Amino acid sequence: MLNGAATVTVDLARALHRHVEITWMGITSYGAGQGGSGAVRLRKDIDVDVSGRDVLIVDGVIDTGLTAAWLMTNLRGRGPASIEFCGLFRKPGARGIDIRYVGFDVPDGVVVGYGLDYQGRYRNLRCCARLAPHVYAPPSADLVDHSAHDALTE
Ligand SMILES: O=P(O)(O)OC[C@H]1O[C@H](OP(=O)(O)OP(=O)(O)O)[C@H](O)[C@@H]1O
Ligand SMILES: Nc1nc2[nH]cnc2c(=O)[nH]1
Numbered sequence: 001m002l003n004g005a006a007t008v009t010v011d012l013a014r015a016l017h018r019h020v021e022i023t024w025m026g027i028t029s030y031g032a033g034q035g036g037s038g039a040v041r042l043r044k045d046i047d048v049d050v051s052g053r054d055v056l057i058v059d060g061v062i063d064t065g066l067t068a069a070w071l072m073t074n075l076r077g078r079g080p081a082s083i084e085f086c087g088l089f090r091k092p093g094a095r096g097i098d099i100r101y102v103g104f105d106v107p108d109g110v111v112v113g114y115g116l117d118y119q120g121r122y123r124n125l126r127c128c129a130r131l132a133p134h135v136y137a138p139p140s141a142d143l144v145d146h147s148a149h150d151a152l153t154e
Helices: 003-015 066-076 147-153
Strands: 026-030 039-044 054-062 082-090 101-105
Touching (some): 003 054, 026 066, 039 066, 054 066, 066 082
Antiparallel strands (some): 026 039
């Protein structure tokens, strides 16, 4: 897929000792696990006919598994000789989904770097990192401990 899968796709392709053709797809998923509708939208289709070809779909993160399931169904319908899915990271919500190649199982949270972004940033980090939760989930006002602040202002 476009964006988040770019770095791992290129590195994986360079590690394979066989001819490969790379093409890109743009997908937006509104995963039910993130409070979304569970819908997938195709923003850019591949420009290769995959019928009779061995297809490996590569993605950076498998979160709810919605994107992976949608892509497998969609591309399988085009008559490939074989089709498998490879995800660099898999979140707990997708553990039950049958994925042939998984790099790392990771806890819930946001993984960034090595192609993966948070609001458009961090894709160019050479490493992968877990984003500090306060960046994407600021604590609710009810849960903030004001004691330190109060101590400073009294
Ligand atoms: O398992 P799911 O819940 O369907 O989520 C996985 C999708 O989310 C991420 O893409 P994102 O929407 O962040 O877009 P990006 O590739 O542009 O970074 C990831 O690259 C998958 O495509
Ligand atoms: N960059 C990034 N995108 C995601 N989409 C769903 N989960 C993630 C994640 O952990 N990191």
